[in-house]
Structures are given as structure tokens and as C-alpha cells.
Amino acid sequence: MKISRRQMLILLPAAAVAWESVLAGTPEESPNYKMSEHWWGMLIDISKCIGCGNCVRACQIENDVPDGYFRTWVERYHVSDENMTRPEVISPDGGKEGFPVAQGDEEKYFFVPKMCNHCADSPCTQVCPVGATFISPDGVVLVDQSYCLGCAYCVQACPYGCRYIHPQKEVADKCTLCYHRITKGLTTACCEACPTGARQLADLKDPKDPIHEFLKTHSVQVLKPQMATGSKAFYNDLDGSVR
Amino acid sequence: MSTFKDAGHLFRFAGLFVLAFLVFLVVRHFVVPKSFGQYGHYRGASMGEIAARPVQFAGHEACEACHTDVVEKKKNGKHAQVNCEACHGALAKHADDPSTVKPTLPDTAVLCARCHTASAAKPKGFPQVVPAEHSNGLPCESCHQPHSPGMDAPKADAGGTK
Amino acid sequence: MSGVEGYMYPNEITLYWSVLIVLYPYITGLVAGAFILASLERVFRVEAVAPTYRLALLTALAFLLVAPLPLVLHLGHPFRSPEMYFTPHSTSAMAMFGYVYLWYLMAVLVLEIWLDYRREIVLLSQSSKGLLRLVYRVMTLGSSNISERSLAIDDRVGWIVTLVGIPSAFLLHGYVGFIFGSIKANPWWSSPLMPVVFIFSAMVSGIAGVMLLYMALTRLRKQTIDMHCVDTIAMYMFYIFIIDFSLEMLDLIHRIYEADESFRSLDFMVHTKLYFSQIVVQILLGTVTPLILLFLTQVVKFPEMVRKRIYVTSGCLALIGIFAMRWNVVIGGQLFSKSFLGYTTYKMSLVTREGLLVAIALTLLPLFFLWVLVKLLPPWPEKSAQTPAAAD
Numbered sequence: 045m046k047i048s049r050r051q052m053l054i055l056l057p058a059a060a061v062a063w064e065s066v067l068a069g070t071p072e073e074s075p076n077y078k079m080s081e082h083w084w085g086m087l088i089d090i091s092k093c094i095g096c097g098n099c100v101r102a103c104q105i106e107n108d109v110p111d112g113y114f115r116t117w118v119e120r121y122h123v124s125d126e127n128m129t130r131p132e133v134i135s136p137d138g139g140k141e142g143f144p145v146a147q148g149d150e151e152k153y154f155f156v157p158k159m160c161n162h163c164a165d166s167p168c169t170q171v172c173p174v175g176a177t178f179i180s181p182d183g184v185v186l187v188d189q190s191y192c193l194g195c196a197y198c199v200q201a202c203p204y205g206c207r208y209i210h211p212q213k214e215v216a217d218k219c220t221l222c223y224h225r226i227t228k229g230l231t232t233a234c235c236e237a238c239p240t241g242a243r244q245l246a247d248l249k250d251p252k253d254p255i256h257e258f259l260k261t262h263s264v265q266v267l268k269p270q271m272a273t274g275s276k277a278f279y280n281d282l283d284g285s286v287r
Numbered sequence: 288m289s290t291f292k293d294a295g296h297l298f299r300f301a302g303l304f305v306l307a308f309l310v311f312l313v314v315r316h317f318v319v320p321k322s323f324g325q326y327g328h329y330r331g332a333s334m335g336e337i338a339a340r341p342v343q344f345a346g347h348e349a350c351e352a353c354h355t356d357v358v359e360k361k362k363n364g365k366h367a368q369v370n371c372e373a374c375h376g377a378l379a380k381h382a383d384d385p386s387t388v389k390p391t392l393p394d395t396a397v398l399c400a401r402c403h404t405a406s407a408a409k410p411k412g413f414p415q416v417v418p419a420e421h422s423n424g425l426p427c428e429s430c431h432q433p434h435s436p437g438m439d440a441p442k443a444d445a446g447g448t449k
Numbered sequence: 450m451s452g453v454e455g456y457m458y459p460n461e462i463t464l465y466w467s468v469l470i471v472l473y474p475y476i477t478g479l480v481a482g483a484f485i486l487a488s489l490e491r492v493f494r495v496e497a498v499a500p501t502y503r504l505a506l507l508t509a510l511a512f513l514l515v516a517p518l519p520l521v522l523h524l525g526h527p528f529r530s531p532e533m534y535f536t537p538h539s540t541s542a543m544a545m546f547g548y549v550y551l552w553y554l555m556a557v558l559v560l561e562i563w564l565d566y567r568r569e570i571v572l573l574s575q576s577s578k579g580l581l582r583l584v585y586r587v588m589t590l591g592s593s594n595i596s597e598r599s600l601a602i603d604d605r606v607g608w609i610v611t612l613v614g615i616p617s618a619f620l621l622h623g624y625v626g627f628i629f630g631s632i633k634a635n636p637w638w639s640s641p642l643m644p645v646v647f648i649f650s651a652m653v654s655g656i657a658g659v660m661l662l663y664m665a666l667t668r669l670r671k672q673t674i675d676m677h678c679v680d681t682i683a684m685y686m687f688y689i690f691i692i693d694f695s696l697e698m699l700d701l702i703h704r705i706y707e708a709d710e711s712f713r714s715l716d717f718m719v720h721t722k723l724y725f726s727q728i729v730v731q732i733l734l735g736t737v738t739p740l741i742l743l744f745l746t747q748v749v750k751f752p753e754m755v756r757k758r759i760y761v762t763s764g765c766l767a768l769i770g771i772f773a774m775r776w777n778v779v780i781g782g783q784l785f786s787k788s789f790l791g792y793t794t795y796k797m798s799l800v801t802r803e804g805l806l807v808a809i810a811l812t813l814l815p816l817f818f819l820w821v822l823v824k825l826l827p828p829w830p831e832k833s834a835q836t837p838a839a840a841d
Contacts, residue, residue, distance in 0.1 A: 079334075094409045096402045098373055105377045106343045114459045120408055133456040133790055142401050146408035153408035158458070167634060173544035174532040178329035188333035191320075191532065194525020196465035197543050203634035205458030205787055209465055214525025224340035233344050233377075239369045239402055240413075271633055287788035293599040296567070296592035297606060300560065303590070315535050328538055 077227045082182040083249040084221055085276035086232075087258060088157050090283070092242035095120055095155040100140040102237035106222060113208045114138040115219040116159040116234055123152040123285050131285045156279075156286055157243060159234070160185060160206040160219035161267065164274030168198040168207065177216060183248070183276065184223050189215045203271045221245075248276070344372050345382035353385065357434055364435030365414075374398055374433065395427040455791025464783045464795050467803040469519035471779045472811055474625045474647065475772050476516045479815075481622040481648065482655010483509040484558070484614060489685065491611040497681035503828030504666070505659045506562050511819035513554055519811055520546075522802055542628045545620075553621045557614040563588070564607040566826050568595045584825070622651045629778060636711035637782040642700050649693035654771040656686045657764040662819070664761065670829070676753055680746075683760050687743040690767065694736055697774075714789035722784050722792055727777045735770015739763035 095118055103109060103116045118139030122132040136143065139155075146153050162185045169177050169185060176192035179185045187198075192215035199207040199216060210217040222232035230236070231245045246255035258280075265282040266275040279286075291298075325331030350371040351358050361367050372378055374393055381388045405415040422429070430438065453462055487505035489495045521527045530547075537544035563570070571593050574585035623644040629635075630643025660682045667674045704712060719727055742763045746756055780795050798804040 091410060094402055094413055095406075098401075102344065102372075102377070117459050119456075122408075130790075133788065135456070135459055138459045143406070143408065145404060145406045149407045151407055153406075155408065167632075170540045171543065171632070172538055173541045173546070174529075175323070175328040175330075175536050175538045176532075178327055180334050181326055186334065186337055188330050190336075191330055191333065191529070192526065193529045193532065195523070195543065197541070197628075199460075199465050200783075201632050201634055203787060205461045208460040208463075209525060220337060223334070224338045225342055225344075225346075227338045228342070230342065230344075230346040236344050236346060236370050237373045239366075239373045241368055287790060293594060293596060294602050295594060296590055296599070297602070299590040299592060300563070304555070311534070318531070319535050323536060328536070 076229065079180065079182040081249060082226075082247050083276075084162065084183045084226060085246040085248050085259075085278060086159065086162070086221070086235075087244045087246050087255045087264070088277060088279050089242045089244070090154055090156060090279060090281040092240040093118070093155040093157055094240055094242075095139060095143045096239065097139045097142045098237040098239060099157060099234035099243055100138050102233040103219070104140070106225075106233035107220070109217075110211055113211070113217070115206075115217070116157060118143075119156045119158060120146070121152075121154050121156060121283065121285065122146070123283065129285060131287075133287070154281075154283060156282075157234075158204065158206065158267075159277060160221070161204055161273065161275035161277040162219075162221055164276060165272065167201045167203065167271070167273060171197045171201045173197065180223070184221045184226075185218075186220055186223060187216050187218065189213060189217070192216050203268050203273065204275075246276075246278070342379045343377040345377075345379040347371050349382045350378070360432075360434045365437050366434060395433070399427040399431075399433075452794030452796065453791060455786070456788055457786040457791045457793050458788060461783075461786055462793050464780070464793070466779055466783060467523065467795075468776075468780075468797055468805065468808045469523045469803050469811070471772070471775045472808055473516065473519045474622070474651075474779075475654070475775045476512050476519070476811075476815070477622050477625060478647065478651030478771065478775075479655045479658050480509045480512045480516065480553075481618040482652045482657075483512070483659050484618045484655070485652050486656045486659050486682065486685075488611050488615050488618075491608060492615065495681065495685075497677050498685075500675045500678045500830070501659055501663045501682065503565065503826075504663055504823075506558065506565070507822045507826065507828055508659050508662060508815075508819055509655075510558050510562060511822055512815040513550075513558060514818050515811060515815045517550065518814070519808075522807060522811075542624050542631060545624050549617075549621055549624060553614075553617050557610060557617050561607055561610045561614065562826070564603040564610065567603055568600060569826070571595045619648055623648050629782070634787060635782050636709070637715055637785070638778065640700060642696055643778075646693065646696045646700065649689060649696060650771050650774055652689045653686060653693055653767055656682060656689065657767040660686065660760065661764045661768070664757070666823075672829075674757070676756070679760060680756065683743060683746060683756075683763070686763075686767070687740070687747060690736070690740055690743065694740060697736075711789055714785050718781065718785045718792060722794075723777055723781050726773050727781070731770050731773035731777055735766055735773055739766045739770070 097118060099116055100114065100118060107115060109115050116138075117135055119133050119135045120139070120143050124132070134143070139157075143155075162179070162183060164179070164183070166179060166185050169179055172178075173195065174191060174193060176189075177185065177187045177198050189210075194209055194214045194216065196209050196216070199209060202218075207216055207218045209215070222230075222234075225232060226245065232243075235243045235245050244255045244258075246259065247253045248256055248259075250256060259278055262280055264278040264280050266273075266278060267282075267286065268275075320330050320332070322331035322333075323329065326334075347370040354371075357371075361369075375390055376393070378390050381390050400418050403415050403418075405417050409415055427433075483505045486498065487502050487509070490499050490502045521530060524530065533544055533547040537547065567589075570585055570588045572595075574582060574589050574593070577585055626644030626647030629638040629647075630640050632638050660679060663682075664674055664679065704715070739762070742759045745751075746759055751759065783793075784795065785792050800806055
């Protein structure tokens with residue numbers, strides 16, 4: 045890196061101060077983060093996803109996700125002319141190492157990243173017998189892993205298959221929308237790692253959030269709308285064959 | 288009164304219930320975590336615990352604070368929107384202590400191929416090639432500079448500390 | 450991925466609810482069914498089934514004591530289970546479990562058994578020796594009043610307890626059906642019929658169970674089986690079975706007719722992965738066969754020996770069939786993908802905490818408890834001061 049010593053003397057302390065403020069405290073303690081000012085969601089743009097699997101790998105690194113289980117994963121759909129309502133779907137190891145090369149340029153293929161939808165009317169928090177999973181005041185569905193019994197009722201209740209029981213901790217686990225990052229002003233690990241901008245964090249309470257703006261000016265869909273879960277993972281360009 | 292005498296055993300049974308209930312109330316007072324119910328039917332303190340997890344990815348703004356020359360090279364190129372750690376991996380530890388924690392350079396043969404290997408499944412407008420046919424075995428960086436990979440960009444070194 | 454056909458969401462490939470979760474509704478079903486049989490005599494004054502009254506109550510208690518074990522063994526953190534008592538979540542059917550269980554155990558079953566046996570308990574506390582004497586004395590709660598008046602009060606209160614016990618039994622088992630029936634994410638489970646089907650099949654299994662136990666224990670004691678009693682029990686079992694079968698057929702016909710988005714996937718599953726357990730075991734062997742056999746006993750006058758054989762066969766088949774029903778609900782509901790594009794396999798382990806051996810042990814444990822209870826509180830007329838029930 046070609047920085048002069050002079051630049052270094054100025055830049056390093058500035059960067060250090062910036063970094064410290066990033067690392068600062070919990071949502072209640074941090075003066076910069078107020079839960080009531082946020083209502084988090086996600087935008088996933090199917091037209092931009094290239095199935096590289098960066099998001100799946102980044103999530104695993106950021107959150108210590110055990111092998112064989114997925115807080116996020118990518119599916120590849122192949123909709124053939126003969127059977128447009130029954131697609132062929134694959135997700136090799138959740139798409140973690142990408143996908144095999146697909147043949148047939150005239151065929152209809154696309155990638156669909158999946159994750160916890162952080163539902164506003166979530167069926168999973170409804171069924172927890174003790175109150176170990178809940179939606180935070182800022183719209184993130186979380187699991188209190190020191191309170192969870194590991195009964196797996198929430199896993200059964202999720203229509204999207206985004207929950208699992210952690211094999212070592214024996215409690216429910218799932219995407220936390222990188223709560224430890226978004227409360228510090230960072231974006232989620234999957235959004236940070238996505239090279240094409242197919243995944244973008246959205247703050248539905250922030251009128252100036254460009255993603256919020258996108259949601260208002262484009263046709264977006266949610267998965268399984270008939271379940272009326274109040275899903276906050278919005279998809280752009282979602283095909284009707286997606287399950 | 289004789290009814291009560293003859294029903295004495297029932298009062299004892301009920302008494303057991305009342306006693307058990309009182310014990311339960313006392314135990315409950317001590318056992319239920321203090322922050323439970325603060326925001327809803329859950330332990331309010333758990334949100335702070337979840338948020339206190341250390342980060343692994345620094346986020347591109349942390350990188351850009353120091354590596355301004357790379358920012359310059361990237362900003363008009365095709366990878367302008369590709370974040371640093373999308374290729375360089377999780378580097379919060381490096382941002383925390385730049386001099387002692389050194390990131391390793393990614394292997395372009397694997398890295399570039401992940402996104403740019405041609406597949407019918409990828410969006411049509413996305414730049415993709417068949418790696419074996421494209422470069423005759425030459426490494427990607429022979430012709431493309433990763434921070435500004437367009438062929439018209441100068442093939443100076445990519446920048447960053449080696 | 451081994452055992453997976455088609456596409457499953459990655460987190461769906463493992464089954465999270467094992468054979469222990471199949472066993473739990475089976476056990477509480479036996480409890481509820483046994484209690485309903487007991488209430489036939491106590492509340493509905495069906496005198497014919499009186500010989501099984503006390504046995505039914507003890508059977509219900511023996512199974513109820515075992516009921517929490519499969520749940521506790523399944524939990525990732527069993528020592529956190531008291532949280533269900535301290536912070537039950539009012540929107541969760543499962544949170545009900547702690548309180549409904551405790552209510553049914555203490556305020557219904559234990560209370561009713563205690564009231565019915567109190568006279569014997571007091572007498573035994575005076576006549577036994579050693580540790581047993583202490584046990585009986587504790588059970589008297591310090592009161593040795595067995596005057597006519599107190600026993601009359603017991604009888605009246607016991608009647609009320611049984612009356613309250615009937616909806617309590619429905620709640621104890623019905624809420625389990627609701628646990629499954631209220632999950633909109635799972636179309637195999639989601640149905641308002643689920644609690645009702647669970648309750649009626651529970652009654653069949655409980656009645657069949659007590660009938661078989663009565664016949665077996667009477668044989669072991671070298672006494673004569675009261676055929677009028679058994680005939681009556683079988684008749685009730687038959688009618689309740691008809692209702693249960695009708696409800697299950699209604700669910701099936703409704704599914705086939707509406708053919709919603711899940712239908713093709715579920716239909717394929719029933720014809721392949723669940724073929725043996727659902728079509729063969731649950732429906733043909735476990736429901737249709739006993740129904741036909743019982744129907745024959747209702748319309749044809751068979752000699753006693755033949756009737757006994759039919760009842761034992763039907764009872765055993767019904768018990769197996771209703772276990773299969775629980776299996777098909779719990780395991781079947783996890784074998785297909787919620788994407789409706791694939792299936793997985795249940796790999797039941799043998800020796801782990803949630804494996805087959807534990808399941809077998811938990812099925813046999815209630816019989817052990819029943820043996821202890823029968824020794825402690827004999828249900829048989831000749832050992833108690835109660836007059837035996839009239840033969841007709």
C-alpha cells in the first residue's frame with residue numbers, strides 16, 4: 045500500500061476512532077442506536093443473483109454456522125417448458141461453494157437466496173412455549189439461546205424452513221439478520237459479501253433508505269404470501285414457480 | 288360443623304395444593320430473569336447479549352478509511368460496487384490491528400472463477416466466460432486488474448500491501 | 450444427500466421430532482381413553498363396566514406418570530423445562546402442557562383414586578407393617594376418618610371430580626392434537642379435525658388397553674372374566690371406533706377433493722414412504738379389520754370363547770393401529786418437504802437418547818408402574834370391602 049508516513053499518521057488514528065465507534069456496546073447502551081427508530085427487512089433481487097455462494101460462506105464465517113445447517117442458502121431453479129409449475133430445484137450444500145455449470149442457454153434458470161424472513165406475524169414466535177424466540181422492537185426475529193429448551197416446535201412452525209436445532213448447543217438457531225452488526229451501523233455479512241448487490245438490508249422505518257425507496261417503486265413479492273406471515277424479506281423479480 | 292369434621296381430609300388435600308402454589312410463587316419470583324417481560328414475552332437482556340457478538344467482517348467503510356488508493360482505482364471500474372471483503376474475506380481482525388494481522392491474497396484461479404464461470408443459470412447480461420477457453424491457462428490477473436478489471440484500465444499493480 | 454429424493458430445504462433434511470414424540474400422544478391418549486372408560490361407570494352409570502373401574506383409573510395413572518418422560522428426553526435442555534411453569538407463553542399450545550398435566554394428575558386422577566380408595570388406605574395404614582405402613586400413613590394425609598358420612602362426602606366429591614375429569618381428559622389429549630393441527634406451515638398437520646381425531650382415537654386405544662389388561666390380569670389371577678363387562682366395553686369401543694374412522698375418512702376425502710397445492714406431494718408420500726405404516730398397518734390391519742370383527746360380534750351371537758378371541762385380536766390390532774396413526778402424523782409430517790418437491794428419510798437410531806430402545810423401555814415402563822400400583826392399591830373386589838358388581 046503506497047501511503048506516505050505522513051498519511052499513515054493521520055489515517056490510522058482516524059480509522060481507529062471510527063472502528064471503536066463501530067465496536068461500541070449493546071443496542072440499549074449505545075447512544076447511536078435506538079430500537080424504536082428501526083424496522084428491519086431485506087431486499088433480494090433475483091435478477092442480480094449469480095449463485096456465487098459468497099453470502100452462504102460469509103454467513104457461516106460471521107456467525108459460526110455449523111456444517112450441514114444453514115442460516116441462509118441459495119437455490120437454483122430450472123423451469124422447463126414441459127412443466128412450468130413443477131421446477132427442478134437444487135441447493136448443493138446450500139450453494140456454499142456455488143453451483144455446477146448449467147447447460148442450455150435457452151432454458152429458464154435463476155437463483156433464489158433464502159433466509160429467515162423476519163416475519164412481522166411470525167408463526168414461529170407464536171408457538172414457542174416459553175418465550176425464547178421473539179421479534180425485537182426493531183423487527184428482528186431472534187432466539188434467546190440461554191432460555192431455549194430445544195423442543196423444536198418453532199422449527200416445525202416455520203413455513204420457510206429457515207430454522208434448525210444447533211447440533212452442539214441443542215437450541216434453536218437461525219438467521220439473526222446479523223443483529224450484532226446492524227445495531228452498530230454495519231450491514232449484514234451476506235449483504236457485505238454479495239458482489240452484485242442482490243442482497244440489500246432495508247430499514248422500513250427510514251424514509252431516506254434507498255432500499256425502502258426501491259420497495260416502493262418496484263413490484264416486489266414475498267415467499268408463500270398465502271401464509272400471511274408478514275414476511276419482511278422482499279424479492280424483486282420472483283418467479284411464480286418459486287416454492 | 289360435623290360436615291366439616293367429616294370432610295377434614297378434603298381440606299388437608301386442598302391445603303397441600305395451596306401450600307404448593309405458595310411455594311411455586313416464591314420460587315418463581317427468584318427464578319424468572321429480571322428482564323423478562325421488559326419488551327414482550329421474552330428476556331429483554333437477550334437482545335443486548337446477541338448484539339454484543341464480535342464482528343468478523345469489518346465492512347467496506349472500515350477498509351476505505353485507510354486504503355484510499357484502492358478506493359480511487361475501484362470507483363470508476365466494473366467492481367466499484369464489489370465490497371472489499373467479498374474477495375478478501377473476513378478482515379475485522381486486520382482492521383482492529385492492521386500491523387500484526389495481515390490478510391492473505393486470494394487465489395484468483397478459484398476466486399474469479401466462482402463468479403465469472405459461464406453458466407446458463409446466470410443472468411444473461413452478467414460478464415461470464417469459460418475459463419479453460421478464455422485465457423489459455425493464464426492466471427486472470429495477467430490481463431485483468433482485480434480492483435478495476437475492465438480491459439481498458441491500466442495494468443498497473445492492483446495496489447494494497449503485498 | 451443420502452435418504453433425500455427430490456428437493457428438501459437444507460434444514461428440513463433431518464427430522465427433529467423422533468419416535469419419542471410419537472410415543473407421547475400415544476401415552477396421553479391411553480390415559481384419556483382409560484379415564485373415559487372409568488367415567489362410563491361413575492358418571493354415566495353403565496354398571497356393566499364396573500369391574501374395570503378401579504383398574505382403568507390405575508392404568509391412567511401409570512401411563513400418566515410416564516407421559517412426561519419422552520418429552521423430557523427429547524428436549525435439548527431438559528433442565529430448563531420449569532420455564533414452562535414460570536413463563537408459559539399464552540399463544541403456544543405446548544405451553545399448556547405443564548399446567549394441564551399437573552391439573553389432570555393432581556386435581557383429577559390422584560384425587561379421584563384417593564377418594565375411591567381412601568377407606569382401604571386407612572385400613573391398610575393400620576394393618577400393614579414396616580415401610581409399607583409409612584407409605585399408607587402418608588397417603589391418608591393424617592386423617593383416619595372413614596365414617597359413613599365422610600365416605601358419602603367422598604363419593605359425592607368423587608362424582609364431581611369425574612365429571613370435571615371428562616373435559617379435562619379431552620383437554621389433556623386434545624391440546625396435543627391442537628399442537629399439530631394449528632401449524633399452518635405443515636399441510637399434513639394443519640386441520641381443525643386434528644384434535645377431534647386425536648381424542649376419538651385416544652378413546653379407542655385407552656378402552657382397548659384397559660379391556661386387554663382386565664382380561665389378562667383376570668386370567669393371571671385365575672378368576673372368571675365377567676363377559677357382560679367385556680361385551681359392554683367392546684360395544685363402546687366399536688361405536689367410538691366408528692366415529693374415529695368416519696372422522697379420518699372425512700379428512701382423507703376432503704383432502705382428495707380439494708386437492709390443494711400440497712396434495713400431490715402428500716398423495717405420493719402416502720403411496721410410497723408411508724404405504725406400509727398408513728395403508729397396511731393403520732387402515733387395513735389397525736382399523737378396518739378390528740371394525741369388521743367387532744361388527745360381527747354385534748350382529749352375530751358368538752360363543753364366549755370366540756368372542757374373547759375376537760376382542761383380544763381387535764384390541765391388539767386397534768392398539769397397534771393407533772400407534773401407527775401417531776407415527777404417520779408425527780413422522781409423516783416431517784418426511785415431505787414444505788417446498789412440495791421432495792422427501793427425506795427417518796433414520797431411527799437404536800441406542801441413543803431418542804432411539805428405539807428408549808422408546809420400547811418407555812412403552813414397558815407404565816406396565817411396571819401399573820404392577821406397583823395394583824400391588825399398593827388392589828383394584829379387585831375380593832380384597833376390598835366393596836361388593837362385587839352384579840353379573841348382569
